[in-house]
Amino acid sequence: MKQFFLTVLGVFTGLILFVVVLPIVLIVGAAASAKEPATPANAVLELDLREGLTDQAPTNPFAAFGGSGLSVIQIVDTLAQAEKDSHVKVLLIRLPEAGISPASADEIRQAVRRFRASGKPVIAHSQGFQPVGTVISSYMVGASASELWMQNTASFQATGFSADSIFLGRAFDRYGVRAEFEQRYEYKNAVNEYTQSDYTGPHREAMTAWMTSIYDSAIANAAFDRKVTAAALKTTIEAGPYSAPQALSLKLIDKIGQVEEAEAEAKRRAGNGADILEFGDYASSKGERQGSGRDAIAIVGGEGAIVTGTGGGGAFGGGSSIRSDDTAEAIYDAIEDKSVKAIVFRVSSPGGSPEASEQILAAVRAAKAAGKPVVVSMGDYAASGGYWISSEANWIVAQPSTLTGSIGVFGGKFVVSEALGRFGVDLRGLSIGGDYADAFAPSQSFTTTQRAAFSASMDRTYEEFVQRVSTGRRLPIARVREIARGRVWTGAQGKTLGLVDQLGGLTEAIGKARELANIPADTSVRFKRFPTPQSPWEALSAAFGVQSEAAQALVTLGGVMSDPQTRAVLNRVEMERMRGQGASVLADQPL
The missing domain is CATH 3.90.226.10 (2-enoyl-CoA Hydratase; Chain A, domain 1)
Incomplete structure (x- = not known):
């Protein structure tokens, strides 16, 4: 019976693919395969x-x-x-x-x-x-x-430069929502939007510091390019x-x-x-830089919130995320590729799940153990979990304005029973087993023992994070605790603190990877991207299930879409940024 329903579902899916999706794909493919005018x-x-x-x-x-x-x-x-x-x-x-x-x-x-x-x-x-x-x-x-x-x-x-933050503390109080969160520590400001009505002292201090760093860096760069002094340009702009x-x-x-x-x-x-x-x-028309030569440098990409599992984003777009299975597998694939001599790990993430972050970091460790140096290139963000997965790389390159650090942890829940009760909705819970079974139930506050257990788990995660930074950056644990406490730093600030090794972008990271892999500067090198981009037909098969006979039949038509120009057209995209829900090593995103 199960197989019967699977077959019916497969046929139905095949019809949808054939009538709706296939024409769209073929139209796009035809447009892409049409001969483009020469440059x-x-x-x-x-x-x-x-x-x-x-x-x-x-x-x-x-x-x-x-x-x-x-x-x-x-x-x-x-x-x-x-x-x-x-x-x-x-x-x-x-x-x-x-x-x-x-x-x-x-x-x-x-x-x-x-x-x-x-x-x-x-x-x-x-x-x-x-x-x-x-x-x-x-x-x-x-x-x-x-x-x-x-x-x-x-x-x-x-x-100048301004930023606004929304605080929900008074609104929650008014409507009976209780935000019960733990944060490690006072600079882990993602919690404040739920619990406060204004900036706390540490929140204001940290934001003012990184905003000033970004502003001063932009002024200095613009002044250098305009051939004036930074002080003169700043005075003119601010007037x-x-x-x-x-x-x-x-x-x-x-x-x-x-x-x-x-x-x-x-x-x-x-x-x-x-x-x-x-x-x-x-x-x-140009595609990605491939380079040439016997030796290769792997470029592993990761953008968005860090979560466990596979298959980030929807089948037809949607938010980007760093899926731990996919990203770890990409690093292991680079390890197994004999032509790859070093790995550049491009990270642009505000953080996410500590379990997912640790899985990815384990792959980074494996690459180093295999004799393949790992250089992290930080994008817009590499904070909280984004720093966790970067912390034990051989070398870290960040832009002066990258937001990084945020070495801390937070977590908790919203108790909404009182708020719903005001609208005549009663929320009740049942649980069996130990006292912690209903710790995260939205119907009631933490009990004293639940709060203590949850607080202890936050302490453990924080200490694990601190230990990884201490190991990776060769800093005493006491020093890491001093500069951590959940505080966000810019790349320029992070370099002075020892959290970042070099200022720059992907180009500089590739240069350092060549150096660590002992590839002479005058020797050509290839670039290999991991994970390998999916073909349209692989994406369709994954989206609709590999058990669908109809989908598998359509995959055989994949030759229609084999043209690299078709893939290039389909890869041109703007993705929404994704912020994970309930993640506990996630930095606030003030930009």
Whole structure:
């Protein structure tokens, strides 16, 4: 009977695949397989940063249906290839009016500077800098260009950096919700939004410190690129806001003009017959950097909240996450690959499950034991659980504005019985077994013994975290406890504390991996990505179940989608960031 229902379900699934999904896939495949025009002899590569960025491209091909956009790693890879492409003469950047994630801005700025160092000009155009988010980071990227343009009606309002936090403490009190949480320790601020009505002293201290670090770093970088002193630029910026003509007179920008005028200037510089080439199209035609040579460096990616299990994200998009089974397996696959001499582990995560984090860290240890050095490259975040999985790497590289550390733990529950009772809803619980069986029931508060047991478990997790940092960073446990306590640091701050070894991005991490693997600088090296991106048909089979006969039959048509351009089109995506629910080594995400 069970097999009968499985067969029926398989046939039904097959019909859905054939009638709904297959036409979509074939249309996308046909569009991708159509011959793309060759790169113009004189091309202006246009990078539009206004649509949002992820840190890494997804491995699920159907994530493309969840949005569109570029990843920071894709931008770095593509600009590295464009540097050496004789057809690409100029880079044109469209800047967002609001902020860019600071660490992403750091990495893009570095890539732009490398592109300029190849002798090719960069023009950046802005339709205004609005006081939203880390807009100073957007200005920093613009300042790295050869010329920074701004629209005539636009305003220059990048006068600082602000952040807001929502506190639910008074609302919970009013409506009878009790937030019963434990935190280790006072800087583990993710709990405060549930229990407080304002910043605590440590919360305000920590946020002010990392915000100041990010702001000062952006000002210093922009001043360096604009060839002025940081103090002078800071004074000018903070006296704003300004109109476009005022910004021009103060030398905050170089020219005033419409984007069409900037495009025309870029084409003029590119030469006769120049044309605009969209960044996504060029990136798709080039694909990821592969490199060459006998030796390989593995690049293992991980973005989002850290959770146990497999298969992060939905079949057709959805949030990204670091699944411990998948990520650990990717590292073990790199260990078993004889051509791989070192591993670069790209981490962009605010944390998550301590159990999932430990599983991934065990794989990092295994790589080191196998003689394959591991270099962590931190993206926007590598905090809490994100730092746990990084802590025992051979080397840690972070951007100055990466948010890291947050060595601490929190957990708890919401008791909602009183709140529901006000609406005539009665929540009652039953349990059998030991006293702790209903410890996390939302119908009642922790008992004294339950609270003590839960508090002890928080202490154990915190001590385990501290021990891993102490071992990995070769710091005395007392010193780790001193700089931990749940506090978030920037990469620049973390370097002075010994939590980070080097400031930089993926390029610098790859350079260090070569060094640790004793690969000479003049020797070519290949790059291997783990986990391997799924084909569309593998994703379909995983989504609908491998027991489906119809799905398996359709998988045989996978040759239709074997073209690499098809995969590249499907991999262009913008993923939502995911914050795990109930995770206990998770940092607050203030950006």
